[in-house]
Amino acid sequence: xxxxxxxxxxxxxxxxxxxxxxxxxxxxxxxxxxxxxxxxxxxxxxxxxxxxxxxxxxxxxxxxxxxxxxxxxxxxxxxxxxxxxxxxxxxxxxxxxxxxxxxxxxxxxxxxxxxxxxxxxxxxxxxxxxxxxxxxxxxxxxxxxxxxxxxxxxxxxxxxxxxxxxxxxxxxxxxxxxxxxxxxxxxxxxxxxxxxxxxxxxxxxxxxxxxxxxxxxxxxxxxxxxxxxxxxxxxxxxxxxxxxxxxxxxxxxxxxxxxxxxxxxxxxxxxxxxxxxxxxxxxxxxxxxxxxxxxxxxxxxxxxxxxxxxxxxxxxxxxxxxxxxx
Amino acid sequence: xxxxxxxxxxxxxxxxxxxxxxxxxxxxxxxxxxxxxxxxxxxxxxxxxxxxxxxxxxxxxxxxxxxxxxxxxxxxxxxxxxxxxxxxxxxxxxxxxxxxxxxxxxxxxxxxxxxxx
Numbered sequence: 001x002x003x004x005x006x007x008x009x010x011x012x013x014x015x016x017x018x019x020x021x022x023x024x025x026x027x028x029x030x031x032x033x034x035x036x037x038x039x040x041x042x043x044x045x046x047x048x049x050x051x052x053x054x055x056x057x058x059x060x061x062x063x064x065x066x067x068x069x070x071x072x073x074x075x076x077x078x079x080x081x082x083x084x085x086x087x088x089x090x091x092x093x094x095x096x097x098x099x100x101x102x103x104x105x106x107x108x109x110x111x112x113x114x115x116x117x118x119x120x121x122x123x124x125x126x127x128x129x130x131x132x133x134x135x136x137x138x139x140x141x142x143x144x145x146x147x148x149x150x151x152x153x154x155x156x157x158x159x160x161x162x163x164x165x166x167x168x169x170x171x172x173x174x175x176x177x178x179x180x181x182x183x184x185x186x187x188x189x190x191x192x193x194x195x196x197x198x199x200x201x202x203x204x205x206x207x208x209x210x211x212x213x214x215x216x217x218x219x220x221x222x223x224x225x226x227x228x229x230x231x232x233x234x235x236x237x238x239x240x241x242x243x244x245x246x247x248x249x250x251x252x253x254x255x256x257x258x259x260x261x262x263x264x265x266x267x268x269x270x271x272x273x274x275x276x277x278x279x280x281x282x283x284x285x286x287x288x289x290x291x292x293x294x295x296x297x298x299x300x301x302x303x304x305x306x307x308x309x310x311x312x313x314x315x316x317x318x319x320x321x322x323x324x325x326x
Numbered sequence: 327x328x329x330x331x332x333x334x335x336x337x338x339x340x341x342x343x344x345x346x347x348x349x350x351x352x353x354x355x356x357x358x359x360x361x362x363x364x365x366x367x368x369x370x371x372x373x374x375x376x377x378x379x380x381x382x383x384x385x386x387x388x389x390x391x392x393x394x395x396x397x398x399x400x401x402x403x404x405x406x407x408x409x410x411x412x413x414x415x416x417x418x419x420x421x422x423x424x425x426x427x428x429x430x431x432x433x434x435x436x437x438x439x440x441x442x443x
Contacts, residue, residue: 005419005422009423014438032371032375033427036367181336183332288431289431289432292427295367295424296421299368302364303417304359
């Protein structure tokens with residue numbers, strides 16, 4: 001029995017890759033792996049988010065809790081997250097979660113002095129670690145430095161609160177590593193979806209028994225543009241199989257016009273088309289790689305401990321022994 | 327007020343084993359594995375991988391209750407294997423599959439970047 005393996009060798013084809021968006025094909029595996037990958041990307045890939053806020057003064061119109069909640073939802077660049085420690089199992093700070101290995105400190109101190117309403121944005125957050133900052137921080141800086149027009153200033157960034165003359169906000173925030181399962185603010189995924197790749201076969205012979213009007217009517221019955229009619233040959237052709245949403249509308253239509261079996265559509269059960277959109281805290285590609293790594297770690301964690309195996313072997317020997325006597 | 331802490335969902339309490347093994351008393355080569363703080367993510371891939379093993383006669387998992395953060399994986403094997411052997415084999419195979427997937431992903435990224443250059 002030793003040396004036997006039922007391992008699969010999946011293949012991947014990336015169709016499109018941008019910083020925050022990726023589309024790829026995953027083949028030669030089953031839905032359980034595809035779904036585990038999706039679930040891990042959404043809920044178990046770690047990121048960094050503000051988790052503790054200490055408010056020194058707040059005379060804004062929003063209460064302290066409201067502002068703390070908003071701060072928590074600000075996406076922070078989380079390239080460091082995989083190497084960071086969770087505060088709860090950090091030995092350097094005995095779990096109070098305020099050391100360099102498991103936390104990043106931020107401060108924000110803004111006071112409105114002018115007559116104009118002042119926007120407090122994520123750009124006002126000062127990080128003690130240049131690796132961890134609000135995701136849009138750089139865009140804001142490019143604007144600010146040279147621009148003379150104050151109305152252009154701070155156009156980017158996420159608005160936290162607006163201040164009028166004399167109001168101020170002064171606070172200290174601790175960002176920590178966490179996962180989406182704990183709170184959605186730690187989820188790095190905006191959307192992760194996968195679908196079975198559809199295979200569409202048109203019964204050409206049967207299709208030719210339809211008039212052009214009937215064909216047009218049939219093509220129109222699909223809510224998404226999957227089929228079209230070739231203007232020259234007047235044949236029905238598949239233009240975009242992946243636009244098919246498994247809605248069965250064309251199949252119902254075929255039956256309604258008394259021509260069942262006009263088209264056969266079935267999902268390829270070992271081929272998946274994934275779309276991954278990240279929130280910007282890590283790249284979409286890194287999100288997938290991290291998800292694979294996390295899933296591997298999870299599997300390693302559910303391996304049987306050695307003592308459990310030994311106990312069982314002893315029991316097995318006993319059973320064999322008894323079997324011999326009987 | 328009395329809501330359980332959020333971390334209860336994924337932190338194994340002290341003094342509790344991550345995986346415990348319980349042999350079936352009536353059927354030989356049948357056993358249940360109780361895995362603490364795991365859900366469908368692990369349960370389903372394990373089950374499907376076990377189904378690929380011809381020595382596994384039965385493999386299933388359940389999440390007994392949404393507020394009990396554990397899954398139970400039940401395995402019944404043929405006499406030439408054992409539930410423990412099948413379980414270990416499934417984890418090893420899945421581990422290798424994920425390692426392979428990671429490699430092909432990285433290779434594919436390099437391929438894509440070279441095309442766009």
